[in-house]
Amino acid sequence: MxxxxxxxxxxxxxxxxxxxxxxxxxxxxxxxxxxxxxxxxxxxxxxxxxxxxxxxxxxxxxxxxxxxxxxxxTVNVTEMFRDPSFYKTLRTEVLQTISAKPFIRIWHAGCSTGEEVYSMAILLKEMNLLQKSLLYATDLNPSVLERARTGLFPLQSMKQYSENYILSGGRKDFSSYYTAHYGQVKFDEALGERMIFSTHNLVSDRSFNEFDLILCRNVLIYFDKDLQDRVLQLFDESLGALGYLALGSKETLKFSVVQSKYKQLNSEKIWRKIVS
Amino acid sequence: MAENRLIKDCKVVVIGGSSGSLEVLLELLPDLPSPMPFVLIVVVHRKNSNDSSLADLFSYKTSLPIQEVEDKDVIEKGHIYLAPADYHLLLEKDGFFSLDDSEKVNYSRPALDVTFESVADVCGRSSVAILLSGANADGTQGLKAIKKAGGVTVAQKPDTAKVPFMPQQAINQGVADWILDIQQIAALIQSL
Incomplete structure (x- = not known):
C-alpha cells in the first residue's frame, strides 16, 4: 500500500x-x-x-x-442512474417537455462505457418515446465505445443500479431489462437499437448534428477553463432552440461565455437554451 | 516550474478524517481566527450522497465563509472549503480547485490521500496537514507527501480520537511531525 x-x-x-x-x-x-x-x-x-x-x-x-x-x-468511472434526483428531473420535466417533438435527438458526449445511455434508453422506453428517439453516444476512446456497444455490464453493479433506478422514480423490476450470465448482464437489445456509437473528441472535433438534449456529465471537470468554454460553445452550436444541456452535479455554466443564453432548471444541473 | 500565487502569501491548512472526526471539527471550527490568514480545506469521508447538509452544519459553528467546492472554484484566503461527496478534491497551480471522479482510493472518494498529495504538490512548504480520527489507513500516504514537500504534519493524539486507527497508522509510519490533542490542534491553528 x-x-x-x-x-x-x-x-x-x-x-x-x-x-x-x-x-x-x-x-x-x-x-x-x-x-x-x-x-x-x-x-x-x-x-x-x-x-x-x-x-x-x-x-x-x-x-x-x-x-x-x-x-x-482519461477517467471512465460511470454508473447507471447516477444521482437519481437528476434522472427524476429528466423524467418529470425534460423528457416530458421534449416528448412534444416529432423526433428526439439526444447526445451523450463523453459516454464512456455507456451506462448513462442505457439509463436514458430505459427512461425513453418507459415514456414510450424510444421509437422516435435517436441516442448519439460519443467518446474519444474507441475501446470504451466497443464495450458500450455490447450492452454488457458487470452483474455486481446491478444492486446499486437497481437502487438508483428506484430512487429516480422507476417503477418496474429493474432486472426485467437484462438477462444475467457468467457475472455479466446483457441489456435488452431493443434498448440498444436506437443508439449510435461513434468516436468524437471534444477537444478537436466539430458539431455534427442538432440536438434536443445534450448530456455531458463529469467530463468538463477534467478540462481547464479555456477548454470548458470551447466545449460549451460547441454544445451551444449543437443545441436546437429550447434544447437542454445537462452537466455533472458539481459542474456549472456560470462564468462561461454561453451563460446568458441559458436558464437553469430549479436545483439540478440542467439548463435550457432560451436564446438561439 | 510555474510559480504559484497561492503559496506566495498564505498557508493552506488541510484537515482530514473519517469516523469520529466530525465531533472534532465541530469543536475546532468556533475557535478559528477571524479573519483567517490562511486557506482551510476539510476532507471527510462521507456517504455517497448529493446533499450539502455538512456545509450547513459547519456554517452554524463559524462566521467564516464556508462552501462545498464546485469545479474550478477560486481558492481564496480566509475561506473554508469542503470536499464534496463522491469526488476527489484537487488543487490547481493557478489557484483553482478541480474535482475528479476517478476510482476510489482507500475505498474512499473523496480520499484524504488525494487531496493531501495535491496540497503537497501545489503548496509545498506552505502546507499544514492534520489527520483526525478514523477507521482506515487513508491519509498516511498523503501526510508522507506533505512532509516530503516541507510542510507540517499533525496526527490527532490517538487516545483522544474516537477511532484511533487512522492517526495511529500515520504515527506508526513515522509521518506525523506532531501528535496533538484537540486543544493543542486548536492552539496550533490559531498560531498560524
Missing amino acids: YKELIQIEDAEVEHLLNDLFEWHGYDFTHYSRASLKRRITRLCSLDKFPSLAEFKYRIKEDKAYLKRFVEEV
Missing part, C-alpha cells in the same frame, strides 16, 4: 503532452493539470516503468500501449 510513486515534474508532464500530440494527435494540453498529472503518475507506477523515459518510449512506439494510456489517463 505504501508504494513509492515515481516523481514526475510539471515540466515533464508538459513535454509528454506536447510529444503525445505530435506523435499521435491526442491533445491533452487543456486538461486539468492536477488530475492529469496524478493519472499519469499512477499509470507509470502501476505498469512499473523504471523511468519516465521508458514510459514515453512505449507510448511513442507501441500502439496497443497508447490505447491503454488513453483509456487509463
Whole structure:
C-alpha cells in the first residue's frame, strides 16, 4: 500500500503532452493539470516503468500501449442512474417537455462505457418515446465505445443500479431489462437499437448534428477553463432552440461565455437554451 | 516550474478524517481566527450522497465563509472549503480547485490521500496537514507527501480520537511531525 510513486515534474508532464500530440494527435494540453498529472503518475507506477523515459518510449512506439494510456489517463468511472434526483428531473420535466417533438435527438458526449445511455434508453422506453428517439453516444476512446456497444455490464453493479433506478422514480423490476450470465448482464437489445456509437473528441472535433438534449456529465471537470468554454460553445452550436444541456452535479455554466443564453432548471444541473 | 500565487502569501491548512472526526471539527471550527490568514480545506469521508447538509452544519459553528467546492472554484484566503461527496478534491497551480471522479482510493472518494498529495504538490512548504480520527489507513500516504514537500504534519493524539486507527497508522509510519490533542490542534491553528 505504501508504494513509492515515481516523481514526475510539471515540466515533464508538459513535454509528454506536447510529444503525445505530435506523435499521435491526442491533445491533452487543456486538461486539468492536477488530475492529469496524478493519472499519469499512477499509470507509470502501476505498469512499473523504471523511468519516465521508458514510459514515453512505449507510448511513442507501441500502439496497443497508447490505447491503454488513453483509456487509463482519461477517467471512465460511470454508473447507471447516477444521482437519481437528476434522472427524476429528466423524467418529470425534460423528457416530458421534449416528448412534444416529432423526433428526439439526444447526445451523450463523453459516454464512456455507456451506462448513462442505457439509463436514458430505459427512461425513453418507459415514456414510450424510444421509437422516435435517436441516442448519439460519443467518446474519444474507441475501446470504451466497443464495450458500450455490447450492452454488457458487470452483474455486481446491478444492486446499486437497481437502487438508483428506484430512487429516480422507476417503477418496474429493474432486472426485467437484462438477462444475467457468467457475472455479466446483457441489456435488452431493443434498448440498444436506437443508439449510435461513434468516436468524437471534444477537444478537436466539430458539431455534427442538432440536438434536443445534450448530456455531458463529469467530463468538463477534467478540462481547464479555456477548454470548458470551447466545449460549451460547441454544445451551444449543437443545441436546437429550447434544447437542454445537462452537466455533472458539481459542474456549472456560470462564468462561461454561453451563460446568458441559458436558464437553469430549479436545483439540478440542467439548463435550457432560451436564446438561439 | 510555474510559480504559484497561492503559496506566495498564505498557508493552506488541510484537515482530514473519517469516523469520529466530525465531533472534532465541530469543536475546532468556533475557535478559528477571524479573519483567517490562511486557506482551510476539510476532507471527510462521507456517504455517497448529493446533499450539502455538512456545509450547513459547519456554517452554524463559524462566521467564516464556508462552501462545498464546485469545479474550478477560486481558492481564496480566509475561506473554508469542503470536499464534496463522491469526488476527489484537487488543487490547481493557478489557484483553482478541480474535482475528479476517478476510482476510489482507500475505498474512499473523496480520499484524504488525494487531496493531501495535491496540497503537497501545489503548496509545498506552505502546507499544514492534520489527520483526525478514523477507521482506515487513508491519509498516511498523503501526510508522507506533505512532509516530503516541507510542510507540517499533525496526527490527532490517538487516545483522544474516537477511532484511533487512522492517526495511529500515520504515527506508526513515522509521518506525523506532531501528535496533538484537540486543544493543542486548536492552539496550533490559531498560531498560524
